[in-house]
Amino acid sequence: MKRTTPTAFDFFPQEESQQTRVSRFFEELRAGRLSTTRCRKDGALLWPPRVACPRCHGEDLEWVELPLTGRLYAFSAVLVGAPLGMEQDLPITVGLADLEGAPLRLFGRIVGAGWERLSVGQRVRVEPFAVPDERVFYRFRVDGGLAENSSA
Numbered sequence: 626m627k628r629t630t631p632t633a634f635d636f637f638p639q640e641e642s643q644q645t646r647v648s649r650f651f652e653e654l655r656a657g658r659l660s661t662t663r664c665r666k667d668g669a670l671l672w673p674p675r676v677a678c679p680r681c682h683g684e685d686l687e688w689v690e691l692p693l694t695g696r697l698y699a700f701s702a703v704l705v706g707a708p709l710g711m712e713q714d715l716p717i718t719v720g721l722a723d724l725e726g727a728p729l730r731l732f733g734r735i736v737g738a739g740w741e742r743l744s745v746g747q748r749v750r751v752e753p754f755a756v757p758d759e760r761v762f763y764r765f766r767v768d769g770g771l772a773e774n775s776s777a
């Protein structure tokens with residue numbers, strides 16, 4: 626994999642199986658699916674995906690697919706002080722969304738409408754998007770409203 630971003634400034638996790646035991650999350654995401662791990666012993670649904678259960682410390686986890694729709698729980702906009710490399714993306718809208726059908730609240734960037742057009746409870750879709758260096762991550766997309774100035 627060709628790397629263009631210095632790792633020290635890279636706030637996305639390393640994704641390959643040589644680097645992490647949760648590489649399957651990224652493989653699934655690349656295929657358009659959101660997934661995480663669940664503890665087989667006590668049933669705890671874990672987010673983000675983990676290699677050990679924080680409740681029982683067991684490592685007998687299974688992968689489960691998560692829904693791709695959710696409702697906004699809260700949101701905010703970053704108007705100044707963007708992280709390195711994201712200065713051109715301002716304003717950046719971020720938020721928390723409760724997945725529909727799974728007891729998880731995820732944090733992520735919101736695209737598809739500016740923060741002025743968002744409301745709590747609004748429906749969002751989880752979608753994968755390409756990150757530089759051939760990697761992938763997820764974000765939330767809302768339908769309608771004005772497009773954000775960044776299509777990233």
Ligand SMILES: [Zn+2]
Nearest residue numbers: 664667678681
């Ligand atoms: Zn457990």
